Amino acid sequence: MQPAHIEEIKRIVATGRVLTEEFDRYSYSFDASFGTYLPDVVIQTADVQEIAALVKLANREKIPVYPRGQSTSLSGGPLPVKGGMVLDLSVMNDVLEIDEEDLVAVVSPGVLTSEIHKAAEQKGLMYPPDPSSSHVSTIGGNLAENSGGPRGLKYGVTKDYVIGLDVITPEGEIIKTGGRTVKNVTGYDLTKLIVGSEGTLGIITKATLRLIPKPPASETIMAIFDSLVDAGAAISKILSSGILPAKMELMDQASIVAVENYEPSNLPIDAEAIILIELDGHPAAVGAEAEQAAVLCKEVGAREVRIPKTPDEKANVWKARKLVSPAIVRIKPTKISEDATVPRSKIPDMCRRLQEIKQKYNVHLVVFGHAGDGNLHPNIIADKSDKEEMRRVELAVAEIFQTAIELGGTLSGEHGIGTMKAPFLEMELGTAELDMMKRIKQVWDPNNIMNPGKIFPEPGQKLVLT
Amino acid sequence: MQPAHIEEIKRIVATGRVLTEEFDRYSYSFDASFGTYLPDVVIQTADVQEIAALVKLANREKIPVYPRGQSTSLSGGPLPVKGGMVLDLSVMNDVLEIDEEDLVAVVSPGVLTSEIHKAAEQKGLMYPPDPSSSHVSTIGGNLAENSGGPRGLKYGVTKDYVIGLDVITPEGEIIKTGGRTVKNVTGYDLTKLIVGSEGTLGIITKATLRLIPKPPASETIMAIFDSLVDAGAAISKILSSGILPAKMELMDQASIVAVENYEPSNLPIDAEAIILIELDGHPAAVGAEAEQAAVLCKEVGAREVRIPKTPDEKANVWKARKLVSPAIVRIKPTKISEDATVPRSKIPDMCRRLQEIKQKYNVHLVVFGHAGDGNLHPNIIADKSDKEEMRRVELAVAEIFQTAIELGGTLSGEHGIGTMKAPFLEMELGTAELDMMKRIKQVWDPNNIMNPGKIFPEPGQKLVLT
Numbered sequence: 001m002q003p004a005h006i007e008e009i010k011r012i013v014a015t016g017r018v019l020t021e022e023f024d025r026y027s028y029s030f031d032a033s034f035g036t037y038l039p040d041v042v043i044q045t046a047d048v049q050e051i052a053a054l055v056k057l058a059n060r061e062k063i064p065v066y067p068r069g070q071s072t073s074l075s076g077g078p079l080p081v082k083g084g085m086v087l088d089l090s091v092m093n094d095v096l097e098i099d100e101e102d103l104v105a106v107v108s109p110g111v112l113t114s115e116i117h118k119a120a121e122q123k124g125l126m127y128p129p130d131p132s133s134s135h136v137s138t139i140g141g142n143l144a145e146n147s148g149g150p151r152g153l154k155y156g157v158t159k160d161y162v163i164g165l166d167v168i169t170p171e172g173e174i175i176k177t178g179g180r181t182v183k184n185v186t187g188y189d190l191t192k193l194i195v196g197s198e199g200t201l202g203i204i205t206k207a208t209l210r211l212i213p214k215p216p217a218s219e220t221i222m223a224i225f226d227s228l229v230d231a232g233a234a235i236s237k238i239l240s241s242g243i244l245p246a247k248m249e250l251m252d253q254a255s256i257v258a259v260e261n262y263e264p265s266n267l268p269i270d271a272e273a274i275i276l277i278e279l280d281g282h283p284a285a286v287g288a289e290a291e292q293a294a295v296l297c298k299e300v301g302a303r304e305v306r307i308p309k310t311p312d313e314k315a316n317v318w319k320a321r322k323l324v325s326p327a328i329v330r331i332k333p334t335k336i337s338e339d340a341t342v343p344r345s346k347i348p349d350m351c352r353r354l355q356e357i358k359q360k361y362n363v364h365l366v367v368f369g370h371a372g373d374g375n376l377h378p379n380i381i382a383d384k385s386d387k388e389e390m391r392r393v394e395l396a397v398a399e400i401f402q403t404a405i406e407l408g409g410t411l412s413g414e415h416g417i418g419t420m421k422a423p424f425l426e427m428e429l430g431t432a433e434l435d436m437m438k439r440i441k442q443v444w445d446p447n448n449i450m451n452p453g454k455i456f457p458e459p460g461q462k463l464v465l466t
Numbered sequence: 467m468q469p470a471h472i473e474e475i476k477r478i479v480a481t482g483r484v485l486t487e488e489f490d491r492y493s494y495s496f497d498a499s500f501g502t503y504l505p506d507v508v509i510q511t512a513d514v515q516e517i518a519a520l521v522k523l524a525n526r527e528k529i530p531v532y533p534r535g536q537s538t539s540l541s542g543g544p545l546p547v548k549g550g551m552v553l554d555l556s557v558m559n560d561v562l563e564i565d566e567e568d569l570v571a572v573v574s575p576g577v578l579t580s581e582i583h584k585a586a587e588q589k590g591l592m593y594p595p596d597p598s599s600s601h602v603s604t605i606g607g608n609l610a611e612n613s614g615g616p617r618g619l620k621y622g623v624t625k626d627y628v629i630g631l632d633v634i635t636p637e638g639e640i641i642k643t644g645g646r647t648v649k650n651v652t653g654y655d656l657t658k659l660i661v662g663s664e665g666t667l668g669i670i671t672k673a674t675l676r677l678i679p680k681p682p683a684s685e686t687i688m689a690i691f692d693s694l695v696d697a698g699a700a701i702s703k704i705l706s707s708g709i710l711p712a713k714m715e716l717m718d719q720a721s722i723v724a725v726e727n728y729e730p731s732n733l734p735i736d737a738e739a740i741i742l743i744e745l746d747g748h749p750a751a752v753g754a755e756a757e758q759a760a761v762l763c764k765e766v767g768a769r770e771v772r773i774p775k776t777p778d779e780k781a782n783v784w785k786a787r788k789l790v791s792p793a794i795v796r797i798k799p800t801k802i803s804e805d806a807t808v809p810r811s812k813i814p815d816m817c818r819r820l821q822e823i824k825q826k827y828n829v830h831l832v833v834f835g836h837a838g839d840g841n842l843h844p845n846i847i848a849d850k851s852d853k854e855e856m857r858r859v860e861l862a863v864a865e866i867f868q869t870a871i872e873l874g875g876t877l878s879g880e881h882g883i884g885t886m887k888a889p890f891l892e893m894e895l896g897t898a899e900l901d902m903m904k905r906i907k908q909v910w911d912p913n914n915i916m917n918p919g920k921i922f923p924e925p926g927q928k929l930v931l932t
Contacts, residue, residue: 101811175899180809183879192658213708242679285748343646345567413649433641437654443909
């Protein structure tokens with residue numbers, strides 16, 4: 001970047017900080033995925049007018065702009081792959097208003113998602129989307145990637161709760177999309193176009209989120225299976241019985257063993273799979289539904305069903321599920337976390353195919369995730385310094401994507417495309433649909449300055465993990 | 467249209483009908499809103515390849531294309547305002563599949579929405595969106611307009627249930643957006659961009675809809691108020707108590723009186739407002755919630771709360787609500803049905819302002835609708851042959867829109883912009899946001915052939931009802 005541009009940036013940013021030292025910039029060169037890319041400058045400001053002026057400068061001078069929250073992205077969303085400026089929006093965290101009458105939250109992008117959960121619950125309300133990273137990830141990142149989480153089964157994903165946005169366009173204009181009402185059909189739905197566009201269509205500076213009354217009670221069930229296929233059958237059976245659980249999570253044997261080795265949690269290491277279910281709603285309803293779900297699990301071959309009674313017992317079950325990610329990186333240091341998603345009826349097929357891929361490429365594959373909505377997380381554990389292993393991992397990942405698409409599913413359920421899955425995009429979408437997406441990008445961001453290098457593959461781009 | 471184009475259309479449409487006689491075309495010149503516009507030709511075909519070929523011809527020759535379902539639109543969505551070809555998609559009604567395992571319905575655009583309700587319920591499932599016209603409107607029209615209905619309060623609107631589409635683009639390309647999974651973040655969300663775009667971005671030829679388990683029980687409550695403001699307060703109180711009703715409908719005194727004059731339904735004609743509530747879910751939950759809601763209504767001044775017990779009694783209460791629309795057109799022949807929507811906390815303010823508008827312009831204004839989500843339906847009853855009255859109606863409608871926006875709401879909650887509200891669009895969106903919408907339209911439909919004349923106002927366009 002030209003020194004004159006840095007000087008202009010410093011003049012614009014009256015209320016924040018402009019970081020140009022290499023050690024500062026290095027902290028902004030990576031996320032939770034792969035690769036390190038040094039930005040030219042990092043800007044911390046919470047002032048919308050200043051950010052709009054920075055974007056105008058960037059657009060005029062064709063400088064890449066990379067908005068960033070806490071950078072927990074698993075797909076490379078915030079990576080500054082073409083240098084330029086990083087906007088650290090984690091500093092924009094001053095607004096967190098809960099309106100009990102309108103049932104909305106109004107939030108700044110730098111607010112942690114778990115803070116929204118807490119603030120809503122204090123007023124008897126709930127913000128349903130709960131990505132597993134919610135205690136460390138910002139709502140801005142959740143909005144950019146349209147994050148999911150276990151509650152997606154019953155409650156849907158981030159996008160389903162966003163009804164209004166303040167956005168700075170790639171040309172530096174400030175617009176407000178949607179509003180404060182759940183029903184709104186005034187013109188095109190820019191809100192839902194921008195949520196999940198991975199920061200390529202603008203910078204979100206405020207969001208209005210829909211809240212719902214917090215369900216007064218919940219029950220947890222753990223069903224233990226000697227057969228992964230039976231576990232898949234139990235999921236289908238419960239969903240078609242009229243019960244809609246808040247969460248329905250699967251852990252395969254490899255995840256169970258990893259957790260028990262990491263922190264003993266009273267999980268059955270000889271089981272081929274366990275399903276964890278959370279039911280929420282009226283106390284009378286969830287009690288009856290828990291009993292019914294237990295019976296259904298046994299009917300399809302569960303060898304044991306546990307219904308924890310105290311809040312502590314329930315919390316321990318869910319803690320075991322949360323331990324999977326930290327547990328598996330103890331096996332080997334590099335974790336490739338995928339989120340290929342299939343129609344729920346294809347969960348047993350997907351499980352079978354994943355086992356074949358594991359053997360074919362001799363990779364350490366662990367399967368767990370949000371089975372109730374078809375959003376499994378096949379994780380491959382490897383060592384990125386082992387180039388031969390990483391090449392097998394690349395092939396295995398490509399085959400996982402292909403399998404998901406063959407089964408009528410999608411490359412990404414909740415992590416986004418970013419840099420990691422861009423090479424596979426056309427395989428799912430085809431040329432014509434991809435072209436319609438590119439047209440929007442091109443006409444909204446004619447100089448391609450907003451988060452360039454994401455979603456849309458460069459010619460000949462391939463997945464490279466080494 | 468040139469005769470050569472008609473001949474080419476006839477050659478393309480091998481499996482359907484091409485209507486060119488004036489009496490046939492006249493049937494396609496109006497909808498449930500205002501104005502009559504004769505198309506040049508009407509085409510009935512259920513063949514996707516034929517429709518794609520027609521769109522290619524239209525794009526090449528710049529012929530306007532107007533897709534149409536059952537034309538129950540209240541905003542002018544299907545009106546062929548610039549002539550050209552009407553595509554009668556009500557004939558494309560062959561697919562209605564319910565998949566109990568994936569919890570989805572796959573439907574053709576010409577299927578009636580109520581048929582989807584029935585098919586889902588037969589398998590213990592529910593398709594929640596329930597626009598009041600569902601027994602006569604097609605799902606294609608619901609998708610184009612992103613229809614709402616009373617259940618929007620708890621369950622959201624049409625868009626919230628659409629996860630995949632087959633679409634013909636304005637250049638005649640066939641694309642598939644989304645898929646069969648609830649979670650999908652692969653590229654831009656074209657599904658939710660196209661749903662609600664009022665037929666201006668392409669032609670939907672198939673849709674995949676998310677279903678949920680049908681709630682096993684429901685309860686109905688009617689609360690009777692001597693004060694409209696107290697009724698508004700009751701709505702807020704119930705929603706902030708942790709109860710989320712499936713429906714929460716308001717009828718003002720004018721609607722109550724109209725229904726009783728039309729078909730006596732045991733409604734209290736001296737009440738200033740009634741609220742009708744439907745709770746659905748587990749039997750134990752809805753029973754307890756009905757009692758609690760009744761207590762809350764009495765606390766804020768309801769003079770009486772009725773909880774019908776038998777299915778017939780419940781059905782009669784909801785029938786009375788459905789009678790409002792037919793009842794009010796008995797007063798005068800012309801009904802201008804609006805759907806300006808405000809944040810729910812502003813419902814009492816909106817009711818007050820509507821009464822002021824009624825007096826200021828001396829119009830016959832009736833207020834009812836989906837109060838729980840802020841989506842009131844102020845209806846003005848008039849006689850369109852009375853030009854002086856219609857001019858007062860035009861002014862009243864404009865002031866209703868302005869009031870909704872002043873209160874933080876929107877022009878349209880569920881009917882769409884169409885021709886009727888286009889003149890007011892910029893008032894809500896501002897220049898910059900409107901420009902971002904127009905860019906999408908322009909780059910997707912460079913020859914402006916898909917439903918031209920809708921959403922985006924022509925220079926100087928005004929609301930004209932005479």
